[in-house]
Amino acid sequence: MPLSKQDKIDIYREMVLMRKFEEKALEMYEAGKIGGFLHLYIGQEAVASGFMWAIEPQDYVIGAYREHGQAIARCADPRRVMAELFGKIDGVSRGRGGSMHLFDKEKRFLGGTAIVGGGLPIAAGVGFAIRYREENAICLCFFGDGAVNEGAFHESLNLASLWNLPILFICENNKYGMGTAVERASPLPNLFRRAQCYAMEVESVDGMDVLAVCDMAERCVKRVREEKRPIFVEAVTYRFRGHSIADPGRYRTKEEIEEWRKRDPIEQFGKVLVSEGTLSKDEIAAIAAETDRIIEEAVAFAEASPLPPPESLHEGVYA
């Protein structure tokens, strides 16, 4: 089904929101409001937006540690994501998780894992449970290019295919596992080929083109749901910022980053929307202003939220 005008506007607004959220998170990090690691999603927005658009409320989502984008798309409440980064009680994980461990049970967002490849075995369990209970759901499992060299990746793909588990594996190939280029980590530069040996359907999509991602996502989600078989999609994308805030960035050139910035998924999509008449330039500017306001509210919400009380330290270790 082609995207409606409203779909396109919603997706564009969401991508802008993700971008502005991350830019603000960086600012807040530098201001000392956010601690620990901060892995920004800037440049990869089309991937989370496109796939999240294609799923239903009953579906499950597992992210890795660069998951602010997925969390915002799924949970639709940047205030509580920002509060989590601030370590506040109103954060999605009550301040106990942080940037890498965002969870939202109600929205079936299962985290947030900071161990490369660690989400894939859990996705297999989610797929198993879906079939066990005969739910009409699927599991979206996001991970990076680094995960494909972990043992957990291979164990999970093998089992998912063997047991016909309804999982859409989404490999966000942003070209670098921290500072190591994919070609220095994998003899096969096309990572989807890794999945082929598990008798699994594979796809590849331009992760900088949100319309291509939406189209791919819609087809894959439908097939996984109907056929109850896993599909593996490699979304080729690029992070404009470092691996984390601490990244000195010596492993790639400014020219390379500039080349990719020319393909900025938000700018590209914005141009398409203007040229086809879906949005005017004024409306684009209005969306920017509106999302700025939402992000300012998120910061205000995070600032105002209380810290978890010290006496709650031991709460929640055990049920």
Added chain:
Amino acid sequence: MYRQALNQALREEMRRDESVFVIGEDVAQYEGAYRVTEGLWKEFGDRRVRDTPISEEVIVGVGVGAAMLGLRPVVELMTINFSLLAIDQIVNHAAKIRYMSGGQFTIPMVTRMPEGSGMQLGAQHSQHLESWFAHVPGLKVVGPATPYDAKGLLKSAIRDDNPVVFIENQLLYTSKGEVPEEEYLVPIGRADIKREGSDITIIAYLRMVSLAIKAAENLAKEGISVEVLDLRTLRPMDVPTIINSVKKTHRVVVVEEDWPFFGIGAQVVDFIQLYAFDYLDAPILRVTSEDVPMPYSRELELSALPDEHKIISAVKRLLGHV
């Protein structure tokens, strides 16, 4: 028998609760490497008794993911040695997801894993790694010594809403003991006085409990009254029962089959010095396996393990009967 008691616990809980399922290597058609899952596949079928490839990490991952959705997985790892291939899922995920998610998700999962030594299986098949798991907040660690406790504790573990590492001992599978017909549970977190005594307390768990009881029987012939305390649960540890026994006997030997460095006994000793220092009449001794990888050769292996003689020597040393 211990193995049948475990089998009964699984069968009863699977009949009682549709959300309980069993997964692991050769648990279904083969009926379990140690036959603990005998007959379950015939009764419950592929859906609830599921053979897997040899892929420990994803086996436990299936448990974690299914538990997040509210099922109650009973994961079997063929031995504790192979749990090292799955430790990321157990330690980084199962143990932490509840806390990291601010209490939104619970992991009601049991991971069963037998351990054992003394069977000439060599260094990679003869480890006692319970302290690895007992170290980790978010996990519970259970280790029954008798068929009665095996059944009652496994049923409790399956009903528990937390990830429970359930450790069995391969040499105990054929051990005999009373198991009632009627429904019962043994609570997690409670130690058990397996034999009452007044001169000294031996604290043990898993296979070491039966060695301690034999030692106590022989020492009784020499007029020494030994209390045998079975920890049963390693985490959370039943500190009050330990302290009460120390207050009564004033002397303690801890017997454990793991290595001495950072072993379970080291934690027991810490609790005793913290809460019962003034009641001690002697230092606490630990009888452990030797601090070596397990050798294959029969005599060497036996010399590396705790035995009745080593326990009796430790008791006599503490009582000044050297």
